[in-house]
Amino acid sequence: MSDFSSLGLADWLIKQCKQLGINKPTPVQENCMPPILEGRDCLGCAKTGSGKTAAFVLPVLQKLSQDPYGIFCLVLTPTRELAYQIAEQFRVIGKPLGLRDCIVVGGMDMVTQSLELSRQPHVVVATPGRLADHIRSSNTFSLKRIQFLIMDEADRLLEQGCTDFTKDLEVILGALPAKRQTLLFSATLTDTLQELQSLTMNKPFFWESKSETRTVEELDQRYILAPEKIKDAYLVHLIQNFTDQHSDWSIIIFCKTCKDCQILTMMLRKFNFPTISLHSMMKQKVRFANLSKFKASVYKILIATDVASRGLDIPTVQVVINHNTPGLPKIYIHRVGRTARAGRNGVSITMVTQYDIHLVHAIEEQTQSKLKEYEVEEKDVLKILTQVNVTRRECEIRLEATDFDEKKEVHKRKQLILEGKDPEMEAKRKAELEKIKKHKKKFKERVQESVLQQQAEQRQRSLLKKKRRLEQKKAKLEAK
């Protein structure tokens, strides 16, 4: 393995890395940094926790130090917390340059951001929605001279998930110069490779870590088969065991919805576990504060939606628990990648109900690794089952009293208005879509029914034929 200086990295950057305990390049750094320094576009696909951030931060800082101006580099990322983390890496490593960065994310004061953007920071780290808003509404800054466009978690930025960035990306790309270096990174790039390549100008350098599995070897991947009704009892039992055995462990629990997050947080607090949550229904300032408290180990358990599944680098996390089986293998890869980072060990435990077994098979197929069963003393779980379920019900009632669902509706409407959509029209559109879906489902069921009926009739006909033939044979034999 080569060292940083043989990759062409300047001494001052090597010194900065050493201070951070980064002594030898990881494979993604070793392979992607030289082409980036040569001026090529780059697509880097490497496992979670393998140092992709430094693979783009270091070459950008080196180029910036040779010709410092603002705005030199734009980094786009899907979540606000990740934007802060990336900006921090730039700030720490770029300290000797007196690096000025600006973070442009939703949920924070737009006027302050506008002012900072107009002061020509060297690096802007942004989530697409808020940056596009600034571009639409202000002419006090320009992105026309940027030399680097970086998309971290690039596949998420391009896919049309629950947050669709495509319209905002169009606005942003329209404000960038055609001549630039584009760097795209993720642990799961391959299925969006074609769209990603279209973002790059010259033939990009593509690097993918060669490995049999898509999750890291240091990760112990487990599952627990638990029916929905006893999942929470398993969860409480698991956490009790971990906290009894390891005083310095932090745990992230991923759930499907904001409401699940809220209820589980309330429930685990009732059992005196130091728990805090992170989801999109919270005010941004609370989100940042909660994450900081978790990072500082003030709270050992973080309950989060997929807003925390990508990119976050928290070395103390030893366990990831999937309270629901992720519907997509990709989401699984990112969630469990919050532990076992940078060569450390970690455990992931996925709760699987009887309806999720096909999802586990899909995960195993994509990751090319097998999930092993996590052994639990069932009688210990059953002992606490009633207490856990009663506590959960109490929490649900308490949450209902706070109008959580109503707040969620208001929150959704606000989001739609911010996206420039009419909430009434959207509701109508959704209802129409539901109707179409229902019709389709009914139609499919009817088709299936008639196919089954036809098959049954055919079977009956052929049975009758056989029976007749047998009778004819019998009659012939008797006649003989």
Ligand SMILES: Nc1ncnc2c1ncn2[C@@H]1O[C@H](COP(=O)(O)OP(=O)(O)OP(=O)(O)O)[C@@H](O)[C@H]1O
């Ligand atoms: N060469 C290195 N040697 C040791 N540690 C490193 C090195 N490069 C980066 N790290 C550390 O590894 C950790 C993970 O890095 P990083 O967050 O960049 O991973 P990633 O590949 O972006 O993961 P993800 O896909 O989850 O976003 C960080 O704490 C970082 O400081």
Ligand SMILES: [Mg+2]
């Ligand atoms: Mg990353």
